[in-house]
Amino acid sequence: MTGAGGGGVRVRPATADDEEAIAAIWVPGWREAHEGRVPDELLEHRSAEDLRRRVASMIEAATVAEIGRTVAGFVVVRDDCVDQMYVGGDHRGTGAAGELLSHAEAGIGERHDRAWLAVVAGNDRARRFYERHGWRDEGPFDHLTWTTDGRTIPVPCRRYEKAVRAS
Numbered sequence: 001m002t003g004a005g006g007g008g009v010r011v012r013p014a015t016a017d018d019e020e021a022i023a024a025i026w027v028p029g030w031r032e033a034h035e036g037r038v039p040d041e042l043l044e045h046r047s048a049e050d051l052r053r054r055v056a057s058m059i060e061a062a063t064v065a066e067i068g069r070t071v072a073g074f075v076v077v078r079d080d081c082v083d084q085m086y087v088g089g090d091h092r093g094t095g096a097a098g099e100l101l102s103h104a105e106a107g108i109g110e111r112h113d114r115a116w117l118a119v120v121a122g123n124d125r126a127r128r129f130y131e132r133h134g135w136r137d138e139g140p141f142d143h144l145t146w147t148t149d150g151r152t153i154p155v156p157c158r159r160y161e162k163a164v165r166a167s
């Protein structure tokens with residue numbers, strides 16, 4: 001699905017040509033969302049190099065928002081989960097995030113009744129954003145996140161859900 005939303009935001013599937021732009025948003029955005037809010041050990045497994053390496057494997061499941069010719073943000077959906085949701089610092093408050101989230105919800109709603117996502121407990125801005133878009137906090141859980149050496153680290157998160165089934 002592709003479309004132009006409010007404020008000149010255009011949402012389209014990501015391609016390999018977007019890898020650099022996605023990494024440029026994800027690397028600083030990941031730090032901003034997680035630093036000081038997750039176990040320090042996890043930071044060792046999220047170097048800029050680690051994140052950059054993972055971008056290629058996300059492209060197929062990624063959608064980008066463009067403003068003009070600039071990639072403003074991206075969302076990654078896996079099954080019924082909004083797995084990654086990032087907007088670049090210069091494009092916060094532009095509506096790009098809302099367009100991406102709506103797109104993700106619509107895609108999930110074609111196949112599932114409910115969508116879910118994990119947000120780090122201390123990420124207040126993201127939590128406010130999801131709540132403004134009708135997501136409900138379903139409580140705390142330990143999200144098992146990957147490490148670069150094949151293990152997982154439990155990260156205290158909140159589980160958010162929203163009914164999304166297309167009617």
Ligand SMILES: CC(C)(COP(=O)(O)OP(=O)(O)OC[C@H]1O[C@@H](n2cnc3c(N)ncnc32)[C@H](O)[C@@H]1OP(=O)(O)O)[C@@H](O)C(=O)NCCC(=O)NCCS
Pocket residue numbers: 029030032033085086087088091092093094095096097098118119120123125126128129132
């Ligand atoms: C979470 C995220 C995607 C939400 O996108 P967003 O653009 O910030 O959200 P909105 O479009 O609803 O913008 C509203 C926010 O922008 C602020 N805002 C409004 N106009 C603005 C502007 N011109 N410039 C900057 N911020 C502005 C509002 O004050 C509001 O912030 P607040 O909730 O702290 O008061 C984005 O903040 C982000 O990428 N954060 C870092 C990564 C992250 O945490 N991802 C989620 C992981 S679960």
